Amino acid sequence: MKIDSDRSVLIIDLLATAFLGIEGGMAAVDAHLDLFGVMVLSFATALGGGVIRDLLIGDIPPAAIRSERYAISAFAGGLLAFSLYRTIEHVPPLFMTIVDAAGLGLFAVAGAIKALDHRIGPFMAVLMGTITGVGGGTTRDIFLAKVPAVLRVEVYAVAAMAGAAVLVVGVRYGRPRALMMFAGFFVCFLLRFIAVWQHWNLPRPAGP
C-alpha cells in the first residue's frame, strides 16, 4: 500500500485506497449504517490490512496513521459510495472485478516488499503480503459481525499469496526488484480474474 519511491506509484496507491474505500462504503450502505459507519468501513476496508501489517512488522506508527493522505483517500471513497450508491451499483461487474483484482495485486506486492525491507523472513513476508491484501476486507466483515468472506469464498486470498510468493522468491534469487513486483502483481491479478470468471473455489473438507 505504501511504496515511497515514485510519484506515479503513490498516485496509483492512493487511487487503489480510494477504490477500496468505495467498496467499504458500499458494504456499509448495504448494512444500513449511518454516515459515520460508512466512514469507518471505508477506512477499515482500505487501510485495515496495511495497519495490521505495519503493527506486525514493527513500522509504528503505521504509514496510514503517520500520513493523512491515506485516510483522506479512503474517506473520499466512502463519501462517493454514500452519495452515489445507486450510480455505483450500476457500474458493470466486469469493471469492478478488474479494479478489485488490480487493487489486490498492488496491496499484496507492496505488503510483501515492505515486510522484506523490514527484515521479515521470506515465508512470513508472503504472509504479510497476503494480510495486506485481504486484511481490510476481513476487518470490514468483523465490524459487520459476519464470518469474513475471504475465509469462505473463491480464490481471493490465494491470489494474493501467489503474487506475494512470486515477488519474494524472485527477489530472494536476485531478480530485479521492480520486475518481480510487476510479475507478482500480474500473477495475483490474473489468478483472481480467472477465479471470478471460472468460479474457482478452494477445496473444502468432506466433514463435518
Place this chain on the structure above:
Amino acid sequence: MKIDSDRSVLIIDLLATAFLGIEGGMAAVDAHLDLFGVMVLSFATALGGGVIRDLLIGDIPPAAIRSERYAISAFAGGLLAFSLYRTIEHVPPLFMTIVDAAGLGLFAVAGAIKALDHRIGPFMAVLMGTITGVGGGTTRDIFLAKVPAVLRVEVYAVAAMAGAAVLVVGVRYGRPRALMMFAGFFVCFLLRFIAVWQHWNLPRPAGP
C-alpha cells in the same frame, strides 16, 4: 484517557474508566456472560479505545498496560456491575447520559492531545481522539458479536470528533492548551447530550 500532569485530572480519569467499566459489565450481564466475561468486557469497554490509540501512535506498551491502576479501575467497575446489577439498572437514565457524555468528552480530548504530543498530524489526531472515545464500545460490541452500535445510532462518534477537532484546531492556532481541552470537552459533552435529548441521528443513505 491518560493525562499525566495533575493529580485531580488522574482521579477524574480513573473515575471515568471505572464508569465505563460499569457500562461494559452491565452489557456483559445482559449477554449472560460469566464473571470472567464481565471482567473482560469492563476492561475492553473502558480501555479498548486507549489501547488501540496507543498502539497506533506508537506509545507501546500502552499506558493501560504499563500502569495497573487503569485495569484495576475498570475491573472495579465490572465488579460493581456484576454485584449490583439490579440497583444500577434503576439509576435514572438522565444521570447515566450525563456521566457517559462526560466520559466521552474526556476520552476524546485526552486522546487527541496525546496524539498531538506524539507528533501525529492534526487530521489524524482528531481521528485518534475519536477512536479513544468510541473504540472501547466498539471492542465490546465485537466481543458480543454485534455490529458496533456506534456505526448505527445517534450522534455519538460525531460528538467525540467535534470535541477533538475543537481542541486540535485551537492548539494549532496557538490558543492555550488547557482552555482548548476544556472547550473540546464541553463541545463533545453538549453535542452528545443534546443528541440524546433530541433524538438526533446522522443522515442515512437512501439505498440499497
Place this chain on the structure above:
Amino acid sequence: MKIDSDRSVLIIDLLATAFLGIEGGMAAVDAHLDLFGVMVLSFATALGGGVIRDLLIGDIPPAAIRSERYAISAFAGGLLAFSLYRTIEHVPPLFMTIVDAAGLGLFAVAGAIKALDHRIGPFMAVLMGTITGVGGGTTRDIFLAKVPAVLRVEVYAVAAMAGAAVLVVGVRYGRPRALMMFAGFFVCFLLRFIAVWQHWNLPRPAGP
C-alpha cells in the same frame, strides 16, 4: 509460548502450537470454511494470544512473526485437521482435554514470564499470561462471528489466570524461576482438568 532457553522447551512449545493449530483447523472445518479459512483459524487459534501479548508488552515484531517456525507449526496442525478431520474427531475426549489443558498451562506460564521479563508489573503480567492462554481461542471465535466461548463457559480463563498468578507471586517472592514455572503450569493444568471433569462454572449474575 516462546521460551528461548532450552531446545526441549522449544520442541514442547512447537508441539503445543501445532496442537492448538489442529483445534483451530477443526473449528474451521465445522464452520464449512475453505482451505484458506482452515489455515487462518489454525494460525489465529495457535498464535493469536501470543501476538496480542507481544504487541501489548512491546516485543515487536511479535515472536510469531519474527520466526517462521511458529507459523509453520500452526499451519501443519491446520493441514492435519483439514485432511484427517474424521480421524481426529474420534480421538477420545479425555486425551483432547489433557493436551488442551497442558497447552493452556504452557501458554499462560510462558506469557506471564515473558511479560515480567519485559518489566510489566506483576498484576498486568498475570493478565498477559491469561491473554496468552485464551487470546487465540477468542480470536478464532471473533473470526467465526461468535461470542468467544471463554466469556461464557467453564473455568477456562480462570485456570490460566491462577497458573500465571502462582508463577508471578512465586518469582516476586524470590522462589526459583523454573520451579515456579512448573508450579504455575501444574496449577493451571489441574484446575482446568478438574473443571471439565466436575463441570465447574464461574458464578453468573442473577440479572437481567
